[in-house]
Amino acid sequence: MGSVRVEQLEEIEYLSTPEDVLIKKCFGQSQKLREVVWQECLQDVEGIFNKYATSKGLKIINYYHLLTARAS
Secondary structure (H helix, E strand, O other): OOEEEEEEEEEEEEEOOHHHHHHHHOOOOOHHHHHHHHHHHHHHHHHHHHHHOEOOEEEEEEEEEEEEEEOO
8 A cells, every 4th residue: 555645835925917817817828818808907907016016016825736656
């Protein structure tokens, strides 16, 4: 019987511009969808970004799970 270990990793990141928010959220999407999101959402994202951003940018926290398995 092997062993499996799960670790939760936390990464703090700062996004510099409202456009960075959309770039991150649209990663891997089609060009057409990205165009629609930028046209429809950028203004609202700018408002939220400007409200909550610090001098470092908009703080976001990413969580990842690291699985380590060992066969016996």
